[in-house]
Amino acid sequence: MNIGHFLLRLTDIYILLIIIRAIISWFSPDPQSNLYRVLVNLTEPVLAPIRRIIPLPGIDVSPIIAILLIQIIVRSFIRVVFIG
Numbered sequence: 911m912n913i914g915h916f917l918l919r920l921t922d923i924y925i926l927l928i929i930i931r932a933i934i935s936w937f938s939p940d941p942q943s944n945l946y947r948v949l950v951n952l953t954e955p956v957l958a959p960i961r962r963i964i965p966l967p968g969i970d971v972s973p974i975i976a977i978l979l980i981q982i983i984v985r986s987f988i989r990v991v992f993i994g
Contacts, residue, residue, distance in 0.1 A: 914992035921984045925977050928953050932973040956980070 931949040939946045953976075960972040960979075 912992070914988045917984060917988060921980060924952075925980060928957070928973050928976055932970075935970075 927949060931946075931953050934946060934949065941947070956976050957972045960975050961970065964971065964975065
């Protein structure tokens with residue numbers, strides 16, 4: 911497995927964490943839950959700036975935007991660095 915492939919897998923895992931956090935948020939999670947705190951600590955650094963830039967009352971589209979941006983950035987980076 912090369913570095914580009916590893917980076918893609920790592921990105922997939924992070925996107926999965928964002929999706930899990932979004933789904934859990936629909937069910938009023940316990941903020942004291944260890945799982946929820948870990949998800950927040952891992953995903954909030956990416957989601958919070960998006961929420962500040964695109965504040966939509968009532969709907970949090972930051973997970974969708976984050977996933978799209980991550981995909982675009984990582985795939986572009988891999989194309990430039992590893993494919994040439």
